[in-house]
Amino acid sequence: MDLEYGPQYDEFRAEVVSFIKENENTKLTGPPRSESRVEWQQKLIDHGYFARSIPREYGGYGGDMDIIKLRIIAEEFAKSPIPKPAGGQGIQMLVPTLLSLGTEEQKQEYIRPTLRGEILWCQGYSEPNSGSDLASLQTKAELDGDEWVINGQKIWTSTAHLSQMCFILVRTEPDAPKHQGISYLLMPMDAEGIDRRPIKQMTGDSDFNELFLTNVRIPAKNIVGARGEGWKVANATLGHERGSLADPNVTQNRLNSLIDLMKNETIDGQRVIDKPIFRDRLLSIQGRLMAQQSNALRILSSQINKDQDANLAKSIVKLQGTELRHELEGLAIDAMGELGTLYEDSPHLRDNGAWQMTYMYYLGLIIGGGTNQIQKNIISERALGMPKEPKIQGA
Amino acid sequence: MYFGLSEEQKSLEENINRFLVDNASLDVIKAVANGDIEKADEIHRGIIDLGLSGLVIPEEYGGLGLNMLFATVVSAALGSGTAPVPFAGSYIMAPLAINLAGDDAQKNMWLPKIAGGECVIGVGLSEYVGAREDAGIEFSNGKLSGRSLFLIDGKNADGYLLANKSGELFLLDSSNPGIEITELVTVDKTRVSVELVMENVEAEVLPGSNDKTVIEKVLDAGRLMIAADTVGAAQVMLNKSVAYSLERKQFGRLIGSFQAVKHMCAEMAAELEPCHSMIWHAAHCQDNVPEEARLMACQTKAHVSEVGKQVSKTATEVHGGMGFTDELGLHYWFKRIGLNRQLLGSPELIREEAGRLQGFDQ
Numbered sequence: 001m002d003l004e005y006g007p008q009y010d011e012f013r014a015e016v017v018s019f020i021k022e023n024e025n026t027k028l029t030g031p032p033r034s035e036s037r038v039e040w041q042q043k044l045i046d047h048g049y050f051a052r053s054i055p056r057e058y059g060g061y062g063g064d065m066d067i068i069k070l071r072i073i074a075e076e077f078a079k080s081p082i083p084k085p086a087g088g089q090g091i092q093m094l095v096p097t098l099l100s101l102g103t104e105e106q107k108q109e110y111i112r113p114t115l116r117g118e119i120l121w122c123q124g125y126s127e128p129n130s131g132s133d134l135a136s137l138q139t140k141a142e143l144d145g146d147e148w149v150i151n152g153q154k155i156w157t158s159t160a161h162l163s164q165m166c167f168i169l170v171r172t173e174p175d176a177p178k179h180q181g182i183s184y185l186l187m188p189m190d191a192e193g194i195d196r197r198p199i200k201q202m203t204g205d206s207d208f209n210e211l212f213l214t215n216v217r218i219p220a221k222n223i224v225g226a227r228g229e230g231w232k233v234a235n236a237t238l239g240h241e242r243g244s245l246a247d248p249n250v251t252q253n254r255l256n257s258l259i260d261l262m263k264n265e266t267i268d269g270q271r272v273i274d275k276p277i278f279r280d281r282l283l284s285i286q287g288r289l290m291a292q293q294s295n296a297l298r299i300l301s302s303q304i305n306k307d308q309d310a311n312l313a314k315s316i317v318k319l320q321g322t323e324l325r326h327e328l329e330g331l332a333i334d335a336m337g338e339l340g341t342l343y344e345d346s347p348h349l350r351d352n353g354a355w356q357m358t359y360m361y362y363l364g365l366i367i368g369g370g371t372n373q374i375q376k377n378i379i380s381e382r383a384l385g386m387p388k389e390p391k392i393q394g395a
Numbered sequence: 396m397y398f399g400l401s402e403e404q405k406s407l408e409e410n411i412n413r414f415l416v417d418n419a420s421l422d423v424i425k426a427v428a429n430g431d432i433e434k435a436d437e438i439h440r441g442i443i444d445l446g447l448s449g450l451v452i453p454e455e456y457g458g459l460g461l462n463m464l465f466a467t468v469v470s471a472a473l474g475s476g477t478a479p480v481p482f483a484g485s486y487i488m489a490p491l492a493i494n495l496a497g498d499d500a501q502k503n504m505w506l507p508k509i510a511g512g513e514c515v516i517g518v519g520l521s522e523y524v525g526a527r528e529d530a531g532i533e534f535s536n537g538k539l540s541g542r543s544l545f546l547i548d549g550k551n552a553d554g555y556l557l558a559n560k561s562g563e564l565f566l567l568d569s570s571n572p573g574i575e576i577t578e579l580v581t582v583d584k585t586r587v588s589v590e591l592v593m594e595n596v597e598a599e600v601l602p603g604s605n606d607k608t609v610i611e612k613v614l615d616a617g618r619l620m621i622a623a624d625t626v627g628a629a630q631v632m633l634n635k636s637v638a639y640s641l642e643r644k645q646f647g648r649l650i651g652s653f654q655a656v657k658h659m660c661a662e663m664a665a666e667l668e669p670c671h672s673m674i675w676h677a678a679h680c681q682d683n684v685p686e687e688a689r690l691m692a693c694q695t696k697a698h699v700s701e702v703g704k705q706v707s708k709t710a711t712e713v714h715g716g717m718g719f720t721d722e723l724g725l726h727y728w729f730k731r732i733g734l735n736r737q738l739l740g741s742p743e744l745i746r747e748e749a750g751r752l753q754g755f756d757q
Contacts, residue, residue, distance in 0.1 A: 001399065001400070001675065001679045002396055003396060003398065003679065003684075068396060276747075279746075280743060280746055282750075283746040283750055284697070284698075284701070284746060286749070287694040287695075287697050287701075287746070287749075290673065290694050290695075290698065291670060291672070291698050292669055294673040294675070294676040295668065295669035297398040298398050298399060298672045301396060301398035308399055312668050313669070316664065316669070319665050320665050320666075320669070373658070376654075376657065376665075377654065379661035379665060380657035380658070380664075384660055386651045386657050387641075387651060387652040389652060389654060390652065
């Protein structure tokens with residue numbers, strides 16, 4: 001057991017700290033893709049604080065894959081109000097996919113502008129009738145000369161209204177078994193025949209969209225991997241999305257805010273934190289979080305020490321992290337009582353309504369990214385070796 | 396950076412597991428639970444031969460001088476085998492207290508004997524953690540009087556380590572006149588608790604224990620051992636559940652293919668897997684990060700107890716009616732976890748302490 005990163009990283013940390021100090025007053029006010037945002041993103045790449053291990057020829061920093069350096073960057077950036085590197089599904093999911101499975105031309109064309117934030121991506125996976133059973137998707141693409149012609153419907157497409165491109169799963173081999181009939185295509189969002197309708201969520205926001213696709217034509221070369229291999233291509237990066245949904249270090253920040261809230265809010269003049277039942281609930285959440293933080297250290301360690309196995313530890317992060325976060329936000333609402341139900345721009349509102357918003361938002365994340373029930377299937381089948389449910393014929 | 400057990404720690408764990416598989420099968424545990432003292436003694440001798448009695452005792456006193464992480468590994472292994480042996484009290488808390496707060500004479504007198512497996516020490520801290528009924532001890536003019544409940548490893552002990560309400564620690568020989576010893580029968584027949592009633596019994600104070608950090612360290616260590624014992628026991632209950640679900644058929648299918656059963660197992664695994672990391676992390680803090688050690692120990696004992704409760708219930712349910720029988724014997728693990736939950740403070744009691752540690756009451 002050794003939780004030190006080692007003195008060889010002290011110099012690196014000092015560099016990161018001094019960069020942050022010099023730049024901590026940077027404010028990004030423009031919309032996504034605006035010049036100042038792209039410049040900032042490029043500056044982070046130039047210093048190796050973003051896209052660190054992505055080869056220089058594709059627009060990355062071209063550094064070594066040093067997990068501890070990545071961790072130090074994340075730790076120091078988290079401590080400061082400095083603008084964080086842009087994220088999103090293009091960076092988290094598409095770039096790793098192209099790096100491992102894309103053609104040279106695709107890598108050259110898409111990775112650099114995606115890293116710079118000039119191209120934003122959305123993910124065209126789920127369909128109205130294909131949610132948890134994603135591989136049953138029906139949106140189809142047929143090759144017509146040197147173009148794919150796409151018809152069908154996608155749903156839960158985050159940020160489709162901001163995106164220039166969509167990585168989309170479509171059925172190209174209708175006669176193959178369901179997992180073998182899917183292809184992974186890259187679809188420009190300005191192509192003709194795409195009709196987008198925002199979905200209003202329970203939070204009041206509209207982060208998601210429905211996409212109606214009618215004879216959308218895209219170049220035949222916009223396929224990643226071979227025809228019929230789209231399921232494998234997509235699965236290569238689903239893990240990236242799940243891991244990022246419930247980072248216990250972010251939850252720690254929320255717990256600190258919750259402690260402050262419970263010290264400040266009063267009932268009949270008594271601080272909420274002094275009420276034993278509220279305090280016990282708070283401490284119980286803290287205990288669960290500490291367990292998840294220890295689990296995260298084990299996962300980090302397994303990334304540094306390649307022979308260390310942490311598969312089960314990894315497989316539970318999304319399930320445990322989202323459930324805990326939802327409960328943490330819910331305790332804040334209970335601590336505020338009626339005040340906790342205030343929303344939008346109501347008088348007496350606390351923290352801009354963030355607790356209610358996040359309470360609901362995390363219910364969305366319990367469902368999204370593979371529902372937590374599907375997570376339990378994955379844990380029991382892949383980590384515990386239990387059998388799949390018998391298939392119903394024809395499904 | 397490496398977060399996990401070393402090769403040495405893993406091999407110690409394997410040795411204990413192998414010893415318990417060979418020498419403490421379920422049939423043996425059942426015999427011990429029904430009063431077979433000889434079998435219990437044999438297992439006890441065996442773990443002494445493995446060096447466990449001197450695990451944390453400095454080498455100069457004949458021990459192995461290992462740290463809390465090693466002790467945690469051992470405790471988890473003993474929990475997984477529901478080993479009917481003294482450990483947390485006699486071989487961890489007592490030597491730790493004597494080493495931290497004893498004078499040279501006390502150290503020379505007790506530590507080599509504990510390390511050599513020549514004496515067992517029952518540990519009574521209940522009255523410091525939270526006194527029940529009218530329990531409590533008074534010390535004056537070298538004599539102890541009063542009542543001490545729920546001594547850990549107290550059965551047939553050669554000596555006792557007891558705390559008073561303010562956390563001072565006292566050592567006494569169990570053969571001193573004036574002690575009335577009563578066995579307390581708990582649900583967990585793998586470990587027997589005792590009650591002491593004392594009237595003017597000769598005892599020695601551990602001189603360093605007027606510093607409260609001593610009892611706090613001893614308590615942290617004890618809680619960590621008990622938490623590890625629970626994690627070890629709960630992991631076996633989960634493993635047995637998965638294995639049973641892959642044997643038992645109903646409606647023409649393995650019950651492990653039903654989502655209802657799979658989700659019960661996944662929930663157990665999702666709660667339990669981080670607990671392994673948590674006990675290692677808490678032990679590492681005891682050894683190396685003093686400023687985080689106390690909170691970590693409290694929260695680990697509290698959280699692991701909650702997870703243990705859930706796992707022991709769910710695992711029993713996965714086994715259906717068989718889970719309720721003595722024949723299958725799953726209840727030994729259930730009861731072990733049940734006793735552990737209450738020892739050295741139930742989760743609610745410990746969370747109160749965790750709140751105070753963080754100044755929530757100010």
